[in-house]
Amino acid sequence: MLNPDLKLNQNIFEEIVETKATRDGYGEGLLYLGETNPNVIALTGDLSESTRTEGFAKKFPERFFECGVAEQNMAAIAAGLGVSGKIPFISSYATFSPGKNWETIRTTIIYNNSNVKIAGHHAGIMTGPDGATHQATEDIAITRCWPNIKVLVPCDAIEAKKATVKAGEISDPMYLRFSRDKTPIITTEDSSFEIGKIQTFWTNNNPTATIFATGYLLYYALLAAKELEQEGINVLVANASTIKPLDEKTILELAQKTKAIVTVEDHQVTGGLGGAIAEFLARIAPTPMEFVGLNDTFAESGSPKDLIEKYGLGKEAIKTAVKKIISRK
Amino acid sequence: MEELNEEKLKDLENKANKVRQLIIEMLVEAGSGHSAGPLGMADIFTAFYFHILNHDPKNPSLPSRDRLVLSNGHICPVQYATMALAGYFPIDELKTLRKINSRLQGHPHRSSLPGLETTSGPLGEGLSQAIGIALAGKMDKKDYRVYCLTSDGEHEEGNIWEAVMFAAKNKLNNLIQVIDRNYIQIDGNTEDIMPLDPLKEKYESFNWNAIEVDGNNIKSFIEAIDKAKLVLNKPTIIIARTIPGKGVSFMENDYRWHGKTPNQEEAKKALEELTAYVKS
Numbered sequence: 001m002l003n004p005d006l007k008l009n010q011n012i013f014e015e016i017v018e019t020k021a022t023r024d025g026y027g028e029g030l031l032y033l034g035e036t037n038p039n040v041i042a043l044t045g046d047l048s049e050s051t052r053t054e055g056f057a058k059k060f061p062e063r064f065f066e067c068g069v070a071e072q073n074m075a076a077i078a079a080g081l082g083v084s085g086k087i088p089f090i091s092s093y094a095t096f097s098p099g100k101n102w103e104t105i106r107t108t109i110i111y112n113n114s115n116v117k118i119a120g121h122h123a124g125i126m127t128g129p130d131g132a133t134h135q136a137t138e139d140i141a142i143t144r145c146w147p148n149i150k151v152l153v154p155c156d157a158i159e160a161k162k163a164t165v166k167a168g169e170i171s172d173p174m175y176l177r178f179s180r181d182k183t184p185i186i187t188t189e190d191s192s193f194e195i196g197k198i199q200t201f202w203t204n205n206n207p208t209a210t211i212f213a214t215g216y217l218l219y220y221a222l223l224a225a226k227e228l229e230q231e232g233i234n235v236l237v238a239n240a241s242t243i244k245p246l247d248e249k250t251i252l253e254l255a256q257k258t259k260a261i262v263t264v265e266d267h268q269v270t271g272g273l274g275g276a277i278a279e280f281l282a283r284i285a286p287t288p289m290e291f292v293g294l295n296d297t298f299a300e301s302g303s304p305k306d307l308i309e310k311y312g313l314g315k316e317a318i319k320t321a322v323k324k325i326i327s328r329k
Numbered sequence: 330m331e332e333l334n335e336e337k338l339k340d341l342e343n344k345a346n347k348v349r350q351l352i353i354e355m356l357v358e359a360g361s362g363h364s365a366g367p368l369g370m371a372d373i374f375t376a377f378y379f380h381i382l383n384h385d386p387k388n389p390s391l392p393s394r395d396r397l398v399l400s401n402g403h404i405c406p407v408q409y410a411t412m413a414l415a416g417y418f419p420i421d422e423l424k425t426l427r428k429i430n431s432r433l434q435g436h437p438h439r440s441s442l443p444g445l446e447t448t449s450g451p452l453g454e455g456l457s458q459a460i461g462i463a464l465a466g467k468m469d470k471k472d473y474r475v476y477c478l479t480s481d482g483e484h485e486e487g488n489i490w491e492a493v494m495f496a497a498k499n500k501l502n503n504l505i506q507v508i509d510r511n512y513i514q515i516d517g518n519t520e521d522i523m524p525l526d527p528l529k530e531k532y533e534s535f536n537w538n539a540i541e542v543d544g545n546n547i548k549s550f551i552e553a554i555d556k557a558k559l560v561l562n563k564p565t566i567i568i569a570r571t572i573p574g575k576g577v578s579f580m581e582n583d584y585r586w587h588g589k590t591p592n593q594e595e596a597k598k599a600l601e602e603l604t605a606y607v608k609s
Contacts, residue, residue, distance in 0.1 A: 065464070065499075073491035076454045080398075080461020083439065083447070086468075088461075103451055104488070108458055112448035113440050 002222075003200050007190040012219070013226055019182035022216065023121055025157035026178050027052025029164025030089060034060045040168055041088040043078055045071050050180075051091035051121045071101040075109060075116070082114030087168055094120025094136030098143055098175060109173050110146045116174075117167045118143075123153075123177045124215065124266030125299040125307045132298040136177075140214075141271025143175040144244045150195060151244040153177045153265075153273075155218040156186045159241060162193040170195065179266070181304050183216035186239075198247040200254075202237035204229060208329075209322050210254040213264035214240040214273045217292075217313060221264050224318035235322055246276050255287040260325040262290045264318055266308075269293035288328045290321040333380065333551055341547050343607060344414065345375040349576045350603045351410035351423055357596035359427040362435065365573035365586040366480065367407035369511050369545070373569060374411040376547050377476065381554055386416035389444040395473050396446045396462050400455020401480035401509070402436040403588075408445075409433050417444045453486025455479060456506060460496050463504040474558070477506045482514030485523045490535075496564040497536035505557045506537075506566040509544065511573040513584035532566050544569025576603055 002008045011017060033040040034056050042056045043065045057064040067074040071092055078088035090097060098105050098118055109116045120139050127135040144151045150172055154160035160178060167174045186201070187193075201218065202225045213221035218239050225237045236258055238250070255261060261281075263274035274291040281287045292313060299311055308314040331337065348371040356362050377397055378384070384394045399408055406426065413420045418432070425431035432442045436450030447458045459477035466473050483489060496504055510528065512519050519525055532539040538560045542553040550569060557565035573587065574580025577599040580591075591599055 062468070067495060068491075070488075070491035070495070072454070072488040073457045073460075073495055076457030076488070076492075077461040077464070077495065080447070080458035080463075081465050082461070083458075084462050084465030084469075086461075086465050104454055104457075107448055107451050108454050111438065 001204055002202055006192065006199060006201065007188050008201060009185050009188055012184060012186055012222060017184040019184050020157035021180060021182045022154050022157050022160035023052045023178040023180065025154065025160025026119060026164050026176070027055050029161040030056045031059065032161070032165055033168040034063065037087065037168060039085060039087050041065070041081055041086050043067055043074050043088055043090045045069055045074050045092045045096065047092055047121070051119065053091045071097040072104045075101045075104045078116045079108035079112055079114040082109065082116045083112070087115055087117070089117045089119055091119040091121060093122040093134055094139040094177065095122070095134055098139060099136065102142055106146060110148055113148060114173065115171050118175045119178060120175060121178045122180045124179055125294060125311055125313070126216065126266055126304040127180050128304045128307060129301050131301040135299055137268050137294050137299070138271065139177060140243055140265070140267050140273065141275070144276060145271070148173060149244060150174045150242070152195065152242055153214045154241055155215060155239050156183060158185060158187045158189060158191070159193055163241065166193070166195055177215065179216055184219045186219055186222070193241070196242050196245050196247055198238050198240050198242070198250040200236060201239050204234050207234045207236035207258050208326050209260040209262060210236045210238060210258045211262045211264060211318065211322065212238050212240045212273060212277060214243060215266055217264045217266055220313070220315045221318055223315045224322065227315070228319060228322060233322065233326065240273050243273055243276055246280055248280055251277055251280060252285055255281055255285055260288050260329050262292060262318065262321045262325055264292040266313055267293055269295055288325055290325045292317050292321050331380070333548065338548055341375055341379055344379055345372045345547065346576065346603060346606055348375055348407065348410045348414060350600060351414065351420065352406050353591060353596050353599045353603065355406050355410060355423045355426045356590040357593060358424050360590060361427060362406060362590050363403045363588050364590055365513060365580055365583070366401070366404035366509065366511065368577060368580065369571040369573045369575045370404055370407050370509055371575065372545050372547050373507060373550055373571070374407050376550050378411045378415040380551060383473070386412070386444070389417065393471065393473055396459070396475045398446050398455050398459040398462065398475060398477045399437060400449055400477055401452060401483050402449030405437045408437065412444055452480070452483035453488035456489055456492035456496070459504055460492055460501060463501045464499065466503055467501070473503070475504045477504065479506055479508045481508060481510050481512065481519050481525055484508070484525055493532070493535050493537065500562045501564045502560050502562060504564045505554065506564065508566060508568055509571055510568050511571045513573050513587055515588050517584055528568055536563060538563045538565040539568060540565065541568045541570070544571035545575055576606070578602060
């Protein structure tokens with residue numbers, strides 16, 4: 001059952017669920033920050049509409065900087081603003097930022113300890129028809145390997161707004177990952193959210209495996225859990241909305257409780273959430289794991305639905321992974 | 330800024346000579362690093378830290394301070410030497426350059442040493458960071474100026490030109506770039522590696538104010554800075570022609586000294602040449 005303490009969306013298992021893109025949650029969070037903190041600045045690289053920075057730009061033109069198609073410049077300008085008491089948010093597609101400008105961010109923001117928030121949009125294969133060039137599927141790997149950064153992947157638009165607002169309140173470099181299409185609303189305004197905390201969204205008596213999911217695929221993990229329950233398999237589903245710092249305490253607790261783990265992410269299985277959890281558990285409590293994600297390949301153009309099915313990221317793939325991991329126990 | 334009379338100028342020239350000696354001493358002790366660029370820029374750094382900058386070495390985070398942003402971080406020995414001479418930290422500490430537990434990293438790291446405004450080394454990133462600091466100054470209605478020191482070699486980085494366009498678009502007249510136009514880089518002469526001339530015309534066509542000056546003439550350089558400060562609606566670049574390796578005869582204008590340090594014998598010879606020079 002859904003964790004009653006978290007006040008999640010009770011309609012999540014209905015045929016028709018309310019949907020909204022996490023990038024819209026980002027835009028709302030940014031606007032809120034603009035209204036409440038005069039030091040918040042927004043920058044974009046010719047993508048203000050699709051990164052949902054447009055609202056901020058219209059309302060606070062003096063605090064918005066259009067950098068043109070120049071992601072390195074955008075990152076390093078933000079670094080200069082960040083060491084001067086400002087709180088800059090830079091927005092682009094994640095393949096370009098933190099992709100194309102990776103070293104600029106490494107040197108001028110992360111190593112330089114400048115208070116910059118990097119918003120990577122169009123993450124994952126769910127970016128769809130644009131094709132693999134625009135589907136960021138390595139961004140978690142290339143950001144979480146940095147010291148001195150926090151990496152957040154909100155599961156829905158409501159959590160995306162909360163994560164954005166929190167990001168503005170914490171004085172650290174941060175990477176926030178957002179997706180393009182509308183996805184189901186899983187949480188509510190009343191659900192608690194804390195950076196660095198993995199929360200149990202679904203559980204029942206004696207779960208035999210834990211599914212750690214990050215981002216919008218959490219919805220498919222919940223659908224899988226419900227169907228598995230009907231098949232007599234009890235699992236626990238946890239929302240890993242913070243990838244770094246990793247909530248080691250909760251991961252260890254759930255690993256010891258269920259002794260089997262499935263990770264779910266719209267990202268390469270190399271270096272993402274699954275990798276982070278495996279690196280941690282291998283040292284202290286080795287636990288059998290299955291990894292649902294993009295399996296060492298680039299995807300292609302197509303609708304998100306077709307891509308999720310073809311590349312094995314959806315409900316059926318998660319169910320199969322759960323059955324496999326239980327059989328390995 | 331105090332008046333630049335004959336006596337002050339002599340003092341600055343002697344200080345620049347002292348900075349060069351400190352550079353040689355640091356580099357021979359470190360055993361790795363860059364020689365030509367730091368020696369060539371000693372006059373400009375001395376002019377900044379002892380005449381141009383509004384700063385307080387005892388209060389490096391003074392909010393009203395002018396910001397000096399070094400983009401081509403590999404010439405940091407000249408910045409460290411000048412900062413030590415100006416009183417930011419003890420001169421003895423220069424000997425720790427590039428060694429374990431030192432605040433003087435091989436390339437500048439802001440959090441390691443108070444007084445550094447940015448972190449640099451990977452080329453082409455300093456001008457953008459300087460722009461961010463200049464924008465913040467404008468937004469906060471602060472009077473500080475941002476001086477960004479770049480190299481000619483790093484103008485091969487696309488990031489520089491992204492920054493050049495942005496600074497002109499935003500009319501950042503509180504930003505003054507100084508390019509060390511010494512015509513050398515690691516692999517050879519800049520015009521062989523990737524021609525950059527005509528540089529002044531390039532900048533003017535990008536809507537910058539551009540001034541050419543002899544970067545080893547402290548008086549001319551300070552006059553160029555004074556002119557740049559009068560510009561109202563554009564950023565300025567001062568194209569400072571410098572002699573790489575300046576002051577050490579066997580290093581001058583030889584690109585092979587870009588990325589190496591003198592051995593004990595070469596250092597001795599260099600110091601002999603430098604100590605023989607005293608402006609009176």
